Amino acid sequence: MLPVFLASKPLAVLLYGAPGSGKGTLGRLLGQVTAWPHISTGELLRKHIAAGTSAGHASLGILQGSYAPDFVVNQLVIERMGQQDCQKGVILDGYPRTLDQTVQFLPVLGGFDLEPILVRLNLDYTEVKVRLQARRFCSSCGAIFNLVRLPPRIPGVCDECGGGLVGREDDQTELMDRRIERYTNLTEPVADFLKSRSVKTLELSGMDTPSGLTQSLLAHLKDLSLINFTHSSPNDHS
Numbered sequence: 001m002l003p004v005f006l007a008s009k010p011l012a013v014l015l016y017g018a019p020g021s022g023k024g025t026l027g028r029l030l031g032q033v034t035a036w037p038h039i040s041t042g043e044l045l046r047k048h049i050a051a052g053t054s055a056g057h058a059s060l061g062i063l064q065g066s067y068a069p070d071f072v073v074n075q076l077v078i079e080r081m082g083q084q085d086c087q088k089g090v091i092l093d094g095y096p097r098t099l100d101q102t103v104q105f106l107p108v109l110g111g112f113d114l115e116p117i118l119v120r121l122n123l124d125y126t127e128v129k130v131r132l133q134a135r136r137f138c139s140s141c142g143a144i145f146n147l148v149r150l151p152p153r154i155p156g157v158c159d160e161c162g163g164g165l166v167g168r169e170d171d172q173t174e175l176m177d178r179r180i181e182r183y184t185n186l187t188e189p190v191a192d193f194l195k196s197r198s199v200k201t202l203e204l205s206g207m208d209t210p211s212g213l214t215q216s217l218l219a220h221l222k223d224l225s226l227i228n229f230t231h232s233s234p235n236d237h238s
């Protein structure tokens with residue numbers, strides 16, 4: 001019998017790590033175990049850009065390696081979190097990214113009755129660069145692959161939907177240095193601020209495999225008594 005996942009309270013897992021550290025993959029795997037939605041700010045913004053919405057128009061800079069304006073991102077994430085599927089828990093990937101976003105967002109989390117947990121994926125920058133250059137995205141469903149760490153079963157083809165895989169331009173160029181630098185400059189104060197507000201922090205090594213990372217994150221959450229696994233099924237009345 002498969003273990004049944006239980007959370008003792010609704011959690012908001014905030015995933016932090018440099019671009020390419022594996023937080024997107026970790027978010028997706030964690031989402032499969034918990035059934036909590038994995039909300040990637042980058043994906044959310046790219047959808048709006050593709051759909052030509054006003055939020056998308058305001059965020060066009062992300063295609064050149066800049067970040068979208070805080071008020072646009074705040075509004076999109078808060079709207080998304082108001083949906084029914086986020087009530088039991090949520091995985092946020094890439095948000096809050098700036099101190100301003102964080103200051104706005106903490107009271108919102110409180111309003112949704114979600115307890116934030118900061119999860120940091122630590123990875124050396126040389127490794128970050130190597131990984132970014134090996135990263136591929138499905139042009140149809142957005143699934144992420146890595147030619148070294150998580151190669152697709154058939155080269156160039158998405159395992160999930162059969163779509164074509166493409167590299168992202170901002171992973172391949174000198175924009176990378178800028179993204180890594182901005183990540184460090186913007187995100188460090190966020191982590192410090194969250195710690196100062198007594199938000200629990202978990203540190204993981206980005207060198208671990210995607211499934212290893214998922215298992216250690218679940219083990220840490222279990223140690224904190226935030227989640228548990230039971231082997232009883234709904235048919236057990238003992």
Ligand SMILES: [Zn+2]
Nearest residue numbers: 138141158161
């Ligand atoms: Zn796909």
